[in-house]
Amino acid sequence: GEDVEQSLFLSVREGDSSVINCTYTDSSSTYLYWYKQEPGAGLQLLTYIFSNMDMKQDQRLTVLLNKKDKHLSLRIADTQTGDSAIYFCAERGNTGRRALTFGSGTRLQVQP
């Protein structure tokens, strides 16, 4: 089946930029997503990018997509302690399957 991979942990200092990386295998991916999960909560959609785009910016968030390498990244500028959470990368293919395929999540720890 299709696969989405992420590193498990990232630690940054408050005020620095964070970059969370993700790779995927489905060459028919139509949309790629970033979700945030705070402790004890469900998943909150942060942003998504259509597969024919290579960049999307939304306030402090920048998503970069390299479709050739099947690599997606999420950059958080001026990272704050409130950004500490687990970040999930997900993709939706074009095969009729309507569910998303998720990575295992990257735990971001922001140190004051």
Place this chain on the structure above:
Amino acid sequence: DVKVTQSSRYLVKRTGEKVFLECVQDMDHENMFWYRQDPGLGLRLIYFSYDVKMKEKGDIPEGYSVSREKKERFSLILESASTNQTSMYLCASSPLPGQGPPEQYFGPGTRLTVT
């Protein structure tokens, strides 16, 4: 705002019990999903439904069944709960392609412990 609600935040059940997890969405979405989340494994799809009374197996359907009698409600059933079904269960909904943003909206989750 889209709202997806789940009947319980925390649930403790005994091995062998039949367990019902309920999910309700208020945005008239056709698609509804049940995932389970385990540390280091991300979210894995159990079942999804694309219409009333329609369902399809996901990646890990064994030990589970689902029911969708009304469009807004999607139930996950553990026929005979086992300890390896201790997990966080997340429900989600989304519109049909072309009928809205391609977003999947999640409920707050139900943390189920089977003892």
